[in-house]
Amino acid sequence: MKIAIDAMGGDYAPLEIVKGIEIARDRYQNIEFQLYGTENEVKPLVNNWDRIELIATTEVIAMGDEPVKAMRRKKDSSMVRAAMAVKEGQADALFSAGNTGALLSSAIFLIGRIKGVDRPALASAMPSFDGQHDQFVFMDLGANAENKPSHLYQYGILGSFYATHVLGITAPRVRLLNNGAEEDKGDEVHKIAHQLMKNSPSFNFLGNIEARELLEGTADVVVADGFSGNAALKATEGTALMMLKQIKQAILDSGVGGKLGGALLKPAFKQVQKKLDYNEAGGAVILGVKAPVVKTHGSAKAAAVANTMGQIKTMLDNQLVPDIQNYISAHTEELQSGKQVLNAQLND
Structure with missing residues (x-):
């Protein structure tokens, strides 16, 4: 290759x-x-x-x-x-x-673009701390500032393929980033996207997820519009790095006892820092x-x-791109039909 x-x-x-x-x-x-x-x-x-x-x-x-x-x-x-x-x-x-x-x-x-994919998206593997797997797929991270419900639905398909082919996750759990867990939360785009994803045979959809839950391991694929995804990514990264910095400073300021305790905890801190380090995770992928x-x-x-x-x-x-192409090609009629119905609802 x-x-x-x-x-x-x-x-x-x-x-x-x-x-x-x-x-x-x-x-x-x-x-x-x-x-x-x-x-x-x-x-x-x-x-x-x-x-x-x-x-x-x-x-x-x-x-x-x-x-x-x-x-x-x-x-x-x-x-x-x-x-x-x-x-x-x-x-x-x-x-x-x-x-x-x-x-x-x-x-x-x-x-x-792959024929049938409306909007390629930027996806990245993010750390998962309490779930079944060490990482989850997060997309879109800024390729598209605005999205239609059909785009978010397609991200569920693309993200699921990446989770299975690259992260090795079987039947990945897909959730939609929103401002509440209930299915009637969010603007019209997210409400309609939720309904489209809820009834999809293409992936395993478990409902909405709030930004505070991102790292908890309750999803293997988190779908977002590009604006929200990029904002959530930067907020999460910034908060994690600031907390590590503040903990380190608190230890240094806490006297001999605190420094001794910090020395004992240093391997644990290193492990968390490594999990958050983008140098370990690789790059963001343009899917689609x-x-x-x-x-x-x-x-x-x-x-x-x-x-x-x-x-x-x-x-x-693992033939990620060919498998996506084959799936999209085989399900073009189904995807187009659902997209037209839901976009008509949004326009109304």
């Missing part, structure tokens, strides 16, 4: 990207890596060219660039050239730590396009890059 790498995307590119790829190359024996980037910056960083190829590019999409314009104007950028390689069948998957909007645009407009496209954090370093290569390998090994 071949993975196209945007070597110039990210806060620490290309150094940490190349370091991560070399770790992954030594870890995964059946992957070839295509590095797209500025030759005089990338080439000196590679220590061993085994299963690594450099494709020289002349442009870079910066974090501050307007996504669609950058994708269209910077055709020789590392990101666009890597996406084109996937589109043309020269690579099987795309990876970047760069501009999220530009990567979404490249995935949708260059690689293309014709190939695996994965975006890791802009500040990701080599460990996160290497772990994300393993995530992509699992997606390819």
Whole structure:
């Protein structure tokens, strides 16, 4: 399998990207890596060219660039050239730590949507602390600021496939992020989406979930509109990191006894911190396009890059995208029928 790498995307590119790829190359024996980037910056960083190829590019999409314009104007950028390689069948998957909007645009407009998927979404595996599994799928995380009920329904299907194929969860439990547990909560979009998901034979729907329950392990897939999902993700991450910081400071300020107790608890804190660390989890996946496209954090370093290569390998090994395509194709009539009925209700 071949993975196209945007070597110039990210806060620490290309150094940490190349370091991560070399770790992954030594870890995964059946992957070839295509590095797209500025030759005089990338080439000196590679220590061993085994299963690594450099494709020289002349442009870079910066974090501050307007996504669609950058994708269209910077055709020789590392990101666009890597996406084109996937589109043309020269690579099987795309990876970047760069501009999220530009990567979404490249995935949708260059690689293309799966036929029958209305809105590809950004999904990530989040830690689960009290449930049956260590992680759950959370989507959409910001690919779409607004959604129709049919989009949320499709996210339930896409998220379930990711949970089974990548996280290894059998019959994943799907819940809808809302401002209350009752099925009549939320705006019209969420009320109608709840009814559509409630009656779906396509996945195991267990009802609404509130943001405070996200990490409790009561769902394997949490579906959200892009605005709410992104806000909930950032609030959860920020709260978790702040609490760890405050606990550490409280221990340091509590005298000798507190410091001794903190030393004894240090392994437990490290375990929680590791579970919350994005470097361990891999990247966010754009689900609903014709190939695996994965975006890791802009500040990701080599460990996160290497772990994300393993995530992509699992997606390819387990035929995630082909299985989604086959399912959507086989159920197109059913999906379209339900979508038309519920969108008509929303318009009324």
